[in-house]
Amino acid sequence: MAVIVQKYGGTSVADLEKIRAIARRVSRTREDGNDMVVVLSAMAGETDRLVQLANSASGGEPDRREYDVLVSSGEQISVSLLAIMLNKMGHRAVSLLGYQVRILTDEAHSNAKILDVETGLISGELKRGGIVVVAGFQGVDGKGNITTLGRGGSDTTAVAIAACLKADFCEIFTDVDGVYTTDPNLYDKARKLKRISYDEMLSLAGAGAKVLQHRSVELAKTYGVPVYVRSSFSEDSGTLVTKEDEEMERGVISGVAYDRDQAKVTVVHVPDKPGIAGRLFTPLSDHNIVVDMIIQNASSEGYTDLTFTVSRKDIGEARRLLDPVAKDMGASRIEYDENISKVSIVGVGMKSQSGVASKMFETLANEGINILMISTSEIKISCVIGAKYTELAVMALHDAFGLEQEP
Ligand code: ADP
Numbered sequence: 001m002a003v004i005v006q007k008y009g010g011t012s013v014a015d016l017e018k019i020r021a022i023a024r025r026v027s028r029t030r031e032d033g034n035d036m037v038v039v040l041s042a043m044a045g046e047t048d049r050l051v052q053l054a055n056s057a058s059g060g061e062p063d064r065r066e067y068d069v070l071v072s073s074g075e076q077i078s079v080s081l082l083a084i085m086l087n088k089m090g091h092r093a094v095s096l097l098g099y100q101v102r103i104l105t106d107e108a109h110s111n112a113k114i115l116d117v118e119t120g121l122i123s124g125e126l127k128r129g130g131i132v133v134v135a136g137f138q139g140v141d142g143k144g145n146i147t148t149l150g151r152g153g154s155d156t157t158a159v160a161i162a163a164c165l166k167a168d169f170c171e172i173f174t175d176v177d178g179v180y181t182t183d184p185n186l187y188d189k190a191r192k193l194k195r196i197s198y199d200e201m202l203s204l205a206g207a208g209a210k211v212l213q214h215r216s217v218e219l220a221k222t223y224g225v226p227v228y229v230r231s232s233f234s235e236d237s238g239t240l241v242t243k244e245d246e247e248m249e250r251g252v253i254s255g256v257a258y259d260r261d262q263a264k265v266t267v268v269h270v271p272d273k274p275g276i277a278g279r280l281f282t283p284l285s286d287h288n289i290v291v292d293m294i295i296q297n298a299s300s301e302g303y304t305d306l307t308f309t310v311s312r313k314d315i316g317e318a319r320r321l322l323d324p325v326a327k328d329m330g331a332s333r334i335e336y337d338e339n340i341s342k343v344s345i346v347g348v349g350m351k352s353q354s355g356v357a358s359k360m361f362e363t364l365a366n367e368g369i370n371i372l373m374i375s376t377s378e379i380k381i382s383c384v385i386g387a388k389y390t391e392l393a394v395m396a397l398h399d400a401f402g403l404e405q406e407p
Pocket residue numbers: 008009010011012041152173174175176178179180181182183184185186204208209210211212255
């Protein structure tokens with residue numbers, strides 16, 4: 001008998017008919033003799049609706065604690081509906097919210113990190129033959145406040161529970177049947193991967209491929225949880241995310257990702273003195289605003305420009321924090337640009353290959369796309385470009401690196 005954690009995303013629980021189909025799939029897996037924990041997202045569009053409500057109610061920057069109380073509520077609806085259906089089908093099923101399981105997180109509202117998952121209640125239910133249905137995305141901090149794990153956080157709930165229960169594997173059911181060489185909804189030439197290493201999946205997720213939340217892959221890698229990405233609407237075996245092994249594809253590049261949720265901030269003509277970067281970035285990190293790419297221009301006559309990117313949702317708060325600091329430091333102005341996106345190529349194979357970056361830059365140039373920022377790591381190269389070129393860039397890079405064909 002295996003212990004299996006299954007997670008179903010928003011489109012998979014979009015209406016009662018879809019939840020009923022999931023109840024049937026869960027029921028079959030349970031009747032095969034497996035212990036089952038099911039993690040659900042909110043019904044499709046519900047979290048977006050709640051986020052909009054919070055923004056409208058507050059005029060833009062809702063109180064972070066209350067924001068989490070509100071946006072976590074979508075998952076309460078979907079888990080209870082599935083449990084009602086499973087009970088009706090004759091199973092013993094119980095829904096649990098994040099604070100009931102006790103998914104303990106830090107206090108970073110709207111982007112909280114899981115510190116621990118108490119397994120007592122879940123294990124007890126499994127021993128009694130129950131199916132446990134857990135609300136994804138939710139946690140509770142040490143003071144008992146409700147927290148949420150960032151958009152897409154139900155993936156992380158599922159993998160964290162799988163890790164703590166030492167489950168045999170974790171299945172992430174979604175609206176595509178696996179991890180592809182790029183977003184199959186953007187480019188129909190995207191090719192499905194049978195297996196992908198934790199490291200490559202981490203890079204893809206970090207570069208914006210939202211099929212798995214970045215933190216869920218971090219946890220899967222740390223605790224060695226095998227993760228299958230599968231379709232809720234078919235029996236296809238999907239993509240296995242696992243340790244790098246001999247059977248994996250050996251192309252130079254394994255995927256192209258894009259991230260439209262980016263904004264660029266440029267602090268113009270600031271005195272080039274020790275401590276400026278610290279003064280700019282400390283208030284951002286104190287407010288849990290993640291800074292991604294950073295470029296500092298070469299100094300000219302004692303002045304420099306500093307450019308970096310943050311998530312688009314954080315731009316209002318960043319502006320409020322940075323405008324006074326920049327003024328105080330003697331910068332001539334700050335520019336904010338939300339019309340950008342980031343495209344990245346990812347692959348373990350690029351470690352041992354030269355010319356990959358130049359091929360990326362040439363490909364973008366041939367399409368007339370101007371590169372605004374560049375960053376590189378061992379297995380990823382990212383370029384910030386104008387938002388309107390996103391699709392064109394992804395397709396051109398996918399073609400240039402021959403991703404349609406198996407290597
Ligand atoms: P869920 O609601 O099930 O969590 P998400 O919308 O968060 O689903 O993630 C699934 C989506 O991820 C797909 O519909 C697809 O558009 C997108 N996606 C982006 N990059 C990839 C990729 N490389 N492979 C598969 N899907 C991808």
